[in-house]
Amino acid sequence: xxxxxxxxxxxxxxxQPAAQAMLHGIGLSDEDMTKALVGIVSTGYEGNxxxxxxxxxxxxxxxxxxxADLVGLIFHTIGVSDGISMGTPGMRFSLPSREVIADSIExxxxxxxxxxxxxxxxxxxxxxxxxxxxxxxxRPAILVYGGSIASGKHGERKLDIVSAFEALxxxxxxxxxxxxxxxxxxxxxxGAGACGGMYTANTMATAIEALGxxxxxxxxxxxxxxxxxxxxxxxxxxxxxxxxxxxxxSDIMTKKSFENAITMVMALGGSTNAVLxxxxxxxxxxxxxxxxxxxxxxxxxxxxxxxxxxxxxxxEDVYAxxxxxxxxxxxxxxxYLHGDCLTVTGKTIAENVALAPLPSAEQQVxxxxxxxxxxxxxxxxxxxxxxxEGSVAKITGKEGEAFSGTARVFDSEQLANDAxxxxxIKAGDVIVIRYVGPKGGPGMPEMLKPTSxxxxxxxxxxxxxxxxGRFSGGTHGFVVGHIxxxxxxxxxxxxxxxxxxxxIDAVNRVLxxxxxxxxxxNRRATWKAPALPVQRGSLAKYARLVSSASQGCVTDGPxxxxxxxxxxxxx
Numbered sequence: 001x002x003x004x005x006x007x008x009x010x011x012x013x014x015x016q017p018a019a020q021a022m023l024h025g026i027g028l029s030d031e032d033m034t035k036a037l038v039g040i041v042s043t044g045y046e047g048n049x050x051x052x053x054x055x056x057x058x059x060x061x062x063x064x065x066x067x068a069d070l071v072g073l074i075f076h077t078i079g080v081s082d083g084i085s086m087g088t089p090g091m092r093f094s095l096p097s098r099e100v101i102a103d104s105i106e107x108x109x110x111x112x113x114x115x116x117x118x119x120x121x122x123x124x125x126x127x128x129x130x131x132x133x134x135x136x137x138x139r140p141a142i143l144v145y146g147g148s149i150a151s152g153k154h155g156e157r158k159l160d161i162v163s164a165f166e167a168l169x170x171x172x173x174x175x176x177x178x179x180x181x182x183x184x185x186x187x188x189x190x191g192a193g194a195c196g197g198m199y200t201a202n203t204m205a206t207a208i209e210a211l212g213x214x215x216x217x218x219x220x221x222x223x224x225x226x227x228x229x230x231x232x233x234x235x236x237x238x239x240x241x242x243x244x245x246x247x248x249x250s251d252i253m254t255k256k257s258f259e260n261a262i263t264m265v266m267a268l269g270g271s272t273n274a275v276l277x278x279x280x281x282x283x284x285x286x287x288x289x290x291x292x293x294x295x296x297x298x299x300x301x302x303x304x305x306x307x308x309x310x311x312x313x314x315x316e317d318v319y320a321x322x323x324x325x326x327x328x329x330x331x332x333x334x335x336y337l338h339g340d341c342l343t344v345t346g347k348t349i350a351e352n353v354a355l356a357p358l359p360s361a362e363q364q365v366x367x368x369x370x371x372x373x374x375x376x377x378x379x380x381x382x383x384x385x386x387x388x389e390g391s392v393a394k395i396t397g398k399e400g401e402a403f404s405g406t407a408r409v410f411d412s413e414q415l416a417n418d419a420x421x422x423x424x425i426k427a428g429d430v431i432v433i434r435y436v437g438p439k440g441g442p443g444m445p446e447m448l449k450p451t452s453x454x455x456x457x458x459x460x461x462x463x464x465x466x467x468x469g470r471f472s473g474g475t476h477g478f479v480v481g482h483i484x485x486x487x488x489x490x491x492x493x494x495x496x497x498x499x500x501x502x503x504i505d506a507v508n509r510v511l512x513x514x515x516x517x518x519x520x521x522n523r524r525a526t527w528k529a530p531a532l533p534v535q536r537g538s539l540a541k542y543a544r545l546v547s548s549a550s551q552g553c554v555t556d557g558p559x560x561x562x563x564x565x566x567x568x569x570x571x
Contacts, residue, residue, distance in 0.1 A: 003036035003070070003243040006113045006139065011037070028071065036243050038065050039114035040074045041105050043126040048081035050123035050201065053192035053223060054146050058120045060232035061144060065118070068236030070243070073114070077104040082124050082472060083161050083195065087417065087449035092441045094125060095470070096542040098277075099555045101129025102284075106136050115139060116243055118235055122146030122193075122223075124200040124473070127208060128277035134213070135284035138250050140242035142235055142344045143214045145205040147223030148315035149193030154183045161195045162309055164188040165448055169456015172421050193223030197308030199473030202315050203270030204277060206324050207261040212252045212343035216352045220315055220323035241346050253285040256338040260349065262289075262297045263336050266377030267327070268305035271473030272392045272481060273446075275379065279552030291390050291550055295381040295509070301336060302372030303396065306365060309476040310378070310396040313365045321363040325356035333358075334369040373397070382480060382504070384512035385520065386466070386492050389484035390550045394471065395506040399478040402507060403464045405430040407500040412436065413447060413469070420453045427462035430502040434493045435530065436469035437486025438553045442534060442543035448472035451479055464504055466511065468493050470549070480504055480511055482549040488530065495523040 004011065010019040011033040023033065040061050044054030058074050065072035080097040084090075109117050116139050119130035127143065134141040152159035167184045170176035176184075194201035205219035215238060221227045241247075258278065265274045275294055282289030304327075307313050318324065331337045332350060339350030359366045367373055373396070380393040395401060405428040410416040416433050419425055431450065438444040447469050454463050455477055464478040468486035471479055485491030492513070496502075501514040513520075534540045545555040 001244060004034065004115055006115045007037040009113045032071050035069060035071045036115040037113070038070050038072050038239060039109045039112070039117045040065065040072050040120065041108070041117060041130070042074060042076050042120045043079040043101065043122060044076065044120070045079055048084055048123065049149055049189045049192055050081065050146065050194040051079045054120050054122050057144065057146060057228070057232050060229055061118050061120060061235050064233040064236030065239060066236070068240040070236060070240060075108050077101050079123050079126055082200070082446060086165070086446060086472065087413070091445035092443035092539055094446065095438065095444045095553060096538060098125040098129040098132070099542070101126060102132035102136070105130060105133035109133070109137050109139070116239055117141045118144060118239065120144045120146065122201065124204070124273065127201070127204040128281060131208065131213065131281045132284045134249050135253065135281065138248050140239060140247060141213070141249050142239060142242070143208055143218075144232060144235060145208075145214060145218045147193050147221050147225065147228045148196045148202060149223060150190055150316060151196055151314055152187040152190045154180070154187050157184070159184060159188045160197055160308060160314060161188055162197065162452065165452035166456040169453040172453065173457045191224060196314040196316060197473070198268050198270055198305060198315070199309070200271040200273040201473070203265055203268070203274050203473055206264050206268060207270070207274055207278065209324055210264040210328060210337070211257050211261040212341055212349065213249065215344065216325045217323050220319045222316060222319055238344060242344060245346060247342070247344075247346060250285065252342050252344065253287060254341065255287050257341040258282055258287055258289055259293070259297060260337050260341060262294060263301050263331065264328070266298050266301040266379060267303065267331060267336070269303055269307055269310055269378050269396060272379060272394050272471050273473060275392050275482065276470065276549060276553055280554050283552055283554055291381045294379060298377040298379050301377045302369060303374035303377050304367045304369065304372050306367065306373060309473070310398060311373075317365045321359055321365050322357045325353045326359055327366055329353040329356045330358055330366070330369065380506045380509055382506070382509050382511040384510045385515070385517075386496070386502070386511045386513050387483045388492065389548065390482070391466075391480050391484065391511050392482040393480040393504065393506055394475065395478070396476070399461065403430070403478045403504045405464060405502060407432050407496050407498055407502050407513070409434070409496050409498050413445065413450060416450050417453065420450055420457065425454070425459065425463060427459065429463050430504070431463065431465040432493065432496050433465065433467040433469060434487035434496070436467060437488055438546040438549060439543045440486050440488025440530075440533070441469065442532070442539045442546070444470050444549065444553060446470050446472040447481070448475055451475045451477050466502070466504070478504065483511070484548045484550045486548065490524070490527065490529065492520060494527055495520055
């Protein structure tokens with residue numbers, strides 16, 4: 001049985017002696033040269049809690065791969081910590097890092113003719129970046145999630161990373177002492193693992209498990225646990241089966257499996273970033289996923305997870321009540337998932353979750369299907385004269401389902417943050433942060449700092465925020481992001497002015513300003529395209545290549561138009 005379908009090009013071809021000399025040089029025997037080579041890529045680095053343990057997990061994966069009579073070869077790629085870069089110019093590098101991760105994994109696996117790939121990932125952009133590469137390569141692949149961090153504690157207060165962001169707003173509002181603020185910051189992140197709520201990392205991990213590309217339970221196993229180590233060791237056996245059966249990502253990632261992934265995002269109250277990432281993953285997998293799919297599934301899926309940021313609980317609580325397989329079984333039996341979708345176990349979704357315990361009636365983390373937190377899900381796709389190509393709102397119902405108010409317009413996140421901290425934002429304001437889209441940022445930074453400051457200041461129920469940027473999975477409140485076309489290319493958000501009356505209507509899915517088409521046209525006649533904020537380097541390259549948020553912010557599409565320097569709505 002041939003498992004070395006790709007690596008035989010370098011290990012078995014007698015005209016490749018230099019390649020074989022190098023492989024012998026790293027310690028491979030003649031027997032090893034006949035085995036499948038499995039690339040094990042880690043996004044581990046010492047710089048943040050989400051990724052600090054991943055290199056050790058990669059070594060455990062290698063042990064399991066070698067035990068399955070395969071050859072595991074570890075390599076590394078980058079990561080960017082959203083928590084560290086948030087609210088700084090460095091945040092512009094976060095979303096572009098997804099493309100760097102994807103390109104680098106594709107490059108190493110393709111260049112070295114590996115037969116399969118295991119991705120060991122932890123932070124927000126690691127997972128979709130890995131999945132883009134997995135789809136492009138279409139070789140047997142498994143994603144290993146590094147797991148969630150344990151909760152922190154200060155007094156009787158249970159903490160996570162968003163506690164630190166919101167504490168800044170509380171201190172500014174005078175409701176938190178400087179001493180308590182410092183203790184919250186010191187205790188919010190007690191060790192290794194991704195941010196613990198249903199933020200972007202956990203959202204994407206659960207979505208990818210539902211997609212069928214990780215082992216059952218991977219997304220809810222804690223980072224520092226025997227179970228996570230056991231999962232890593234089990235990868236080898238699972239990978240050998242994929243190689244023997246030649247089960248490829250394209251066999252697993254179908255329209256129905258993407259619908260399963262979207263359903264999990266909706267049921268658990270996941271991050272709006274999932275819209276961007278699943279759109280991009282669909283394109284890479286040649287599966288037609290559009291904004292309409294998110295709205296259709298949101299309408300049909302109850303919101304069940306009482307999880308932070310909008311709820312009470314963390315992923316450690318999901319693990320304690322049975323984990324993601326337990327939730328998937330409940331959704332499957334209620335008719336919300338496609339049970340016949342193939343997974344990396346070689347079995348179907350239905351087969352994988354058949355023995356998982358159903359959520360007990362006593363636990364409060366996941367509501368029963370017949371008693372949801374909200375009858376339909378939290379993500380709403382809004383259109384209107386501010387967002388003719390779409391926008392993404394996160395409406396859990398706690399904020400209400402409509403908001404109208406007067407615009408306070410800021411051409412950068414920093415200007416908005418300054419206004420919030422100076423207490424010049426008042427109830428009834430709609431904060432508009434623009435020129436922070438994928439091209440205009442460049443890099444579409446997240447707006448967690450201003451939304452956390454709003455919540456910490458007690459304005460979460462009385463102030464809304466709209467932007468052509470995006471939001472962290474930790475964001476809650478009345479927020480709308482991903483507005484397209486973005487301001488930098490002349491989208492209507494570029495034409496808004498202080499005092500304009502804005503309506504956000506999640507029931508009718510409308511985002512509009514109370515201006516006539518003629519008034520907008522008059523403003524457009526005097527609008528001037530800004531200069532690109534950077535002129536060289538990776539961000540400038542990203543700005544030239546990136547598609548709109550409604551297209552997933554991909555960079556491997558058609559070449560950019562020659563008139564990029566003169567943005568227009570249609571560009």
